[in-house]
Amino acid sequence: MQIVTAKEMYEIDRLTIEKGGVDGKLLMENAGRSIVNHMLPIIDRTKSILVLVGGGNNGGDGFVIARTLLTDGYDVLVVQLVPDYKIKGEAAYHKQLWLNFGGIVHVFQDTSMIRRYLLDADIVVDAMLGIGISGEVRQPLKDVIGLVNQVEALTISVDIPSGLPADEGESHFEAVVADYTFIVEHPKMSLFLESCSPFYGKWEVVKIGLFHSNLSSGSRIAWRERDVKRTLPKRSRNSHKGTHGRGLVIGGSSTMPGSIAMTLKAALRSGAGLITGGTINEVFSSIASHCVEATYLPLLGKAGAMTTQPVDVSMYNAIAIGMGMGRNEETAAFTRQLVKDVTKPILIDADGLHHIKDDLASISQRKQPTILTPHPGEMAMLTGISVREILLHPFEVSKQFAYEHNVYLVLKGPHTIITDPNGNQLVNTTGNQGLAKGGSGDVLSGVLLAMIMQEQSMIEALANGCFIHGKSADLLISSHRSTEDLLATDVIDGLASVFRTL
Ligand SMILES: NC(=O)C1=CN([C@@H]2O[C@H](COP(=O)(O)OP(=O)(O)OC[C@H]3O[C@@H](n4cnc5c(N)ncnc54)[C@H](OP(=O)(O)O)[C@@H]3O)[C@@H](O)[C@H]2O)[C@@H](O)CC1
Ligand SMILES: Nc1ncnc2c1ncn2[C@@H]1O[C@H](COP(=O)(O)OP(=O)(O)O)[C@@H](O)[C@H]1O
Numbered sequence: 001m002q003i004v005t006a007k008e009m010y011e012i013d014r015l016t017i018e019k020g021g022v023d024g025k026l027l028m029e030n031a032g033r034s035i036v037n038h039m040l041p042i043i044d045r046t047k048s049i050l051v052l053v054g055g056g057n058n059g060g061d062g063f064v065i066a067r068t069l070l071t072d073g074y075d076v077l078v079v080q081l082v083p084d085y086k087i088k089g090e091a092a093y094h095k096q097l098w099l100n101f102g103g104i105v106h107v108f109q110d111t112s113m114i115r116r117y118l119l120d121a122d123i124v125v126d127a128m129l130g131i132g133i134s135g136e137v138r139q140p141l142k143d144v145i146g147l148v149n150q151v152e153a154l155t156i157s158v159d160i161p162s163g164l165p166a167d168e169g170e171s172h173f174e175a176v177v178a179d180y181t182f183i184v185e186h187p188k189m190s191l192f193l194e195s196c197s198p199f200y201g202k203w204e205v206v207k208i209g210l211f212h213s214n215l216s217s218g219s220r221i222a223w224r225e226r227d228v229k230r231t232l233p234k235r236s237r238n239s240h241k242g243t244h245g246r247g248l249v250i251g252g253s254s255t256m257p258g259s260i261a262m263t264l265k266a267a268l269r270s271g272a273g274l275i276t277g278g279t280i281n282e283v284f285s286s287i288a289s290h291c292v293e294a295t296y297l298p299l300l301g302k303a304g305a306m307t308t309q310p311v312d313v314s315m316y317n318a319i320a321i322g323m324g325m326g327r328n329e330e331t332a333a334f335t336r337q338l339v340k341d342v343t344k345p346i347l348i349d350a351d352g353l354h355h356i357k358d359d360l361a362s363i364s365q366r367k368q369p370t371i372l373t374p375h376p377g378e379m380a381m382l383t384g385i386s387v388r389e390i391l392l393h394p395f396e397v398s399k400q401f402a403y404e405h406n407v408y409l410v411l412k413g414p415h416t417i418i419t420d421p422n423g424n425q426l427v428n429t430t431g432n433q434g435l436a437k438g439g440s441g442d443v444l445s446g447v448l449l450a451m452i453m454q455e456q457s458m459i460e461a462l463a464n465g466c467f468i469h470g471k472s473a474d475l476l477i478s479s480h481r482s483t484e485d486l487l488a489t490d491v492i493d494g495l496a497s498v499f500r501t502l
């Protein structure tokens with residue numbers, strides 16, 4: 001499922017019309033009808049429906065929706081929020097059809113009129129503004145959006161909640177807070193931004209028959225269960241432990257022994273063949289009994305943390321480093337040296353990210369894949385860009401960073417974005433706020449370590465790992481856990497139910 005900017009959406013629309021020969025009026029008909037089909041399960045004939053239409057093609061979709069519902073026997077009222085002369089092109093055509101079918105258009109007079117209609121409506125269809133919005137919302141739409149957000153009626157937005165930007169980078173907006181959004185053909189970038197996603201409510205993508213096109217800007221794809229099922233390698237009946245990779249996890253310090261234990265266990269539960277924990281004795285003695293399937297590589301320590309030392313990694317297929325290591329300078333020097341020397345794929349998380357902050361130039365020289373898994377705070381530390389700016393432009397910031405430093409970047413959050421060194425991006429579609437708890441990242445590192453040792457492309461392995469991690473949390477809170485009590489160790493236990501369904 002391609003994620004698009006407004007510009008890309010218009011380009012796909014243009015190609016469909018010019019190359020595909022599909023009339024724009026037909027696309028609008030398809031959009032309106034498809035949306036009504038998706039609305040049917042949540043509306044019924046006893047409900048009164050108010051369709052608010054604006055002056056562009058989003059409003060045009062609104063006229064199609066109103067006509068389709070009217071001919072189906074629904075009680076529908078249309079309020080046009082702009083003067084007649086503003087309705088042009090395909091929208092004007094569909095407005096005429098609405099009138100031909102006996103519909104009435106109530107043209108906006110004042111906000112008290114809208115308030116009255118809104119109070120009488122059970123369902124509001126928001127077709128005021130789509131992806132064509134530019135600048136801050138003008139009056140009277142600004143007030144109308146405020147009123148829509150005050151009433152009890154179920155709000156269904158067409159394509160995008162009115163007022164919301166389609167792209168990343170906008171910080172000031174006033175928008176409809178929808179209960180449902182039916183998105184036309186492709187999710188827009190803002191669906192995956194922390195500041196915008198809550199406005200969408202529940203969402204579904206409706207197909208309208210647009211041209212399939214490869215966008216020149218590189219791929220940006222929402223990674224769903226069907227993608228995981230398609231790409232996740234199946235375990236062969238004849239496989240042996242060597243087939244599934246031998247991984248080394250380096251981490252832990254006397255004050256944070258649990259992190260590496262969770263990573264080890266998560267890696268084993270995610271299908272790794274053999275997993276070794278590289279850690280200091282104090283950590284080893286406190287975690288060994290929690291993860292008996294792992295083997296251990298004793299590392300030298302001082303004052304409860306790792307010191308600089310050579311490590312023979314020749315027998316491992318991939319390495320994860322950083323979890324619970326602490327930030328002391330000798331440990332940091334050890335991490336930097338190891339990352340420089342090792343000629344294996346290496347995943348760097350948590351404290352390890354702090355250690356390599358000033359060594360990104362040498363990371364970009366590595367010949368084997370380097371995977372960095374920062375949360376936004378760690379990303380801010382790595383880039384010197386504020387968390388606010390990162391959350392405002394996560395796609396662009398990730399792309400630039402991955403490209404510049406030749407790394408695979410897993411920017412974690414409610415919508416984790418995985419970017420490869422060429423700028424291709426996959427966005428995870430699972431997970432919930434129960435994961436916002438210490439240890440979730442350690443578990444993710446273990447799942448990812450297991451994934452990158454299986455036969456699949458690196459970016460897909462990372463996206464599959466993020467999907468599986470989030471899905472475990474989703475299944476747990478839909479059965480016997482809640483977003484409050486969920487623990488990182490539960491997420492490891494929940495991996496079983498995920499793998500059983502894939
Ligand atoms: N493939 C596709 O693309 C398809 C797209 N489709 C649909 O079309 C939608 C895009 O339609 P679009 O391009 O006509 O833009 P749209 O969102 O209706 O906005 C334009 C209107 O908004 C107004 N306006 C703008 N800014 C404003 C502001 N700040 N404050 C107030 N008003 C503002 C602007 O007014 P003006 O500036 O001209 O006075 C104009 O009237 C898309 O989301 C989808 O629903 C489907 O039908 C089929 C296939
Ligand atoms: N609100 C949320 N919704 C979905 N996933 C979340 C949410 N908050 C955190 N996560 C996920 O949980 C993990 C947290 O990782 P991280 O911040 O490194 O945790 P920690 O360092 O405490 O182990 C990431 O995979 C992130 O995507």
Ligand SMILES: [K+]
Nearest residue numbers: 129158160162
């Ligand atoms: K809308």
